[in-house]
């Protein structure tokens with residue numbers, strides 16, 4: 001029995017087929033599993049292991065290295081406040097304090113209603129609109145306490161559901177094609193190119 | 206007007222769509238390249254003297270020449286951009302994905318590579334969607350895939366998301382991540398993935414901005430690119446300006462023709478320091494770079510010019526700190542970043558970064574001791590012996606040796622300020 005929905009299973013198999021080695025699909029598949037379940041469940045890691053032909057321990061070993069992959073449940077919205085240098089110079093520590101108060105939880109914890117998990121992040125590469133806040137990896141550009149409160153209100157009431165999908169949903173655009181260049185054709189093309197190159201080199205002598 | 210190369214579509218809000226891209230010449234450079242021989246494309250890039258825009262500034266043409274002899278190869282584009290205060294690839298990925306894809310196909314053709322990967326930082330959800338959308342369109346347009354524009358050249362491109370780890374910007378860690386593993390940098394030598402790269406095969410890794418220059422170079426010729434800038438620093442570069450300036454943002458600037466002062470002060474660029482204050486320190490090339498001070502403001506924005514002055518242009522980011530800023534706090538925050546992002550393989554980096562962070566924290570928060578200054582420098586010396594620039598290396602990658610930059614600069618330049626933190630029992634700055 002597959003833990004992935006049949007739709008996700010098909011997508012996962014198509015993704016594995018894009019890579020010369022199946023194992024390379026491991027991280028993309030972790031993202032997809034998070035998209036289905038909100039976080040990376042034990043069952044999903046077992047299924048990813050099977051799809052990538054590695055052991056479940058290897059999936060866990062890789063997944064636990066990365067900040068974006070959560071092996072424990074998180075809120076529907078993961079709110080990240082960057083406090084790195086450019087944001088710090090623009091009041092990020094103060095905004096993070098405000099966020100803790102507003103959500104009523106510490107960094108790394110989830111609000112009582114289960115909706116929000118708060119994280120302090122490193123630079124998110126949007127330093128000109130500082131301090132930088134991301135929700136589920138969407139840049140929401142809430143730089144003041146007031147804007148932050150409004151953001152939380154709007155998220156809680158579902159007003160921004162289009163812009164900010166539930167946690168784990170990363171790439172909403174599907175790849176429309178598989179691999180086009182088949183190995184036999186590539187070999188023929190490269191051989192023709194190499195011969196042409198050799199002929200040019202010969203002619204240049 | 207200065208020439209714009211990679212931000213030529215800046216004026217358009219819909220610059221990321223295929224309609225706008227095609228209306229403004231997208232894939233013309235690729236068509237021209239496909240009509241040339243691969244060697245001729247390489248030779249244009251050699252002539253352009255295009256330096257890598259990812260941080261190390263290695264000439265793209267030289268890197269490619271290591272690979273041309275080997276048959277099976279991969280091309281991997283580094284869009285992991287996580288060096289603090291660097292946000293120029295973010296701009297290119299979201300705003301001009303077709304330019305990026307065109308650049309990738311040109312590079313693949315020059316290198317005769319049949320599979321390329323665009324590795325994009327996982328936190329760029331919108332960027333990932335934009336590039337995937339553009340890639341779907343490019344396939345449909347015949348610009349990627351089998352028999353591109355009827356030329357008899359084929360290449361497939363796969364967009365690959367990261368999952369949140371600064372170290373995956375280091376090219377060998379990036380390849381490990383692309384193989385589904387933890388982002389552990391590989392032991393050198395070999396120094397370049399051109400020898401042993403993805404799956405052990407010869408691989409070229411190039412930065413997003415580096416390849417985004419290729420459509421222009423092929424269209425206008427390597428010589429036209431080399432005519433811009435000066436010395437080894439040719440063409441233009443994107444600078445990400447942040448911190449205490451009136452107009453933070455990404456600016457495309459001709460290399461060497463402008464100075465740090467111009468970048469910060471010109472009305473069309475940074476627009477001056479906030480509140481008319483004076484510059485106390487700037488971080489010139491990402492937080493791995495040694496800091497500059499007021500006396501360095503007239504140094505031109507060129508790779509060798511900045512290197513001669515003892516720092517690096519690095520990832521093209523500039524953070525401005527005005528004269529009201531606490532240098533202990535800045536050094537502490539930067540060190541905290543390294544401590545969090547160290548991959549943990551090497552003892553000096555893993556342990557050293559944590560110790561340094563805790564000592565700086567106690568200085569900033571009133572628990573500092575007079576001996577801490579020497580202790581900080583001694584620890585730094587253990588990570589990068591001699592505290593020279595470029596640093597000596599005791600570790601697998603250069604993340605470790607980059608940690609001392611801010612601490613060493615801070616203590617040597619603002620020793621009094623560090624001492625005051627000890628004497629006053631903490632920080633007396635408001636900001």
Ligand SMILES: Cc1cc2nc3c(=O)[nH]c(=O)nc-3n(C[C@H](O)[C@H](O)[C@H](O)COP(=O)(O)O)c2cc1C
Nearest residue numbers: 257258259283285286287374375376411412415604
């Ligand atoms: C710790 C560390 C982080 C790095 N981060 C990045 C990065 O985010 N993006 C990037 O393009 N290069 C980064 N680099 C440099 C890459 O290793 C590599 O030199 C570069 O991608 C090569 O591309 P280029 O020659 O086109 O510049 C980093 C290097 C180190 C040591």
Ligand code: SF4
Nearest residue numbers: 548550551554602605
């Ligand atoms: S220097 Fe630091 S980041 Fe680099 S390999 Fe060693 S421990 Fe990892």
Ligand code: FES
Nearest residue numbers: 082087123124127
């Ligand atoms: S420092 Fe916060 S986004 Fe860059």
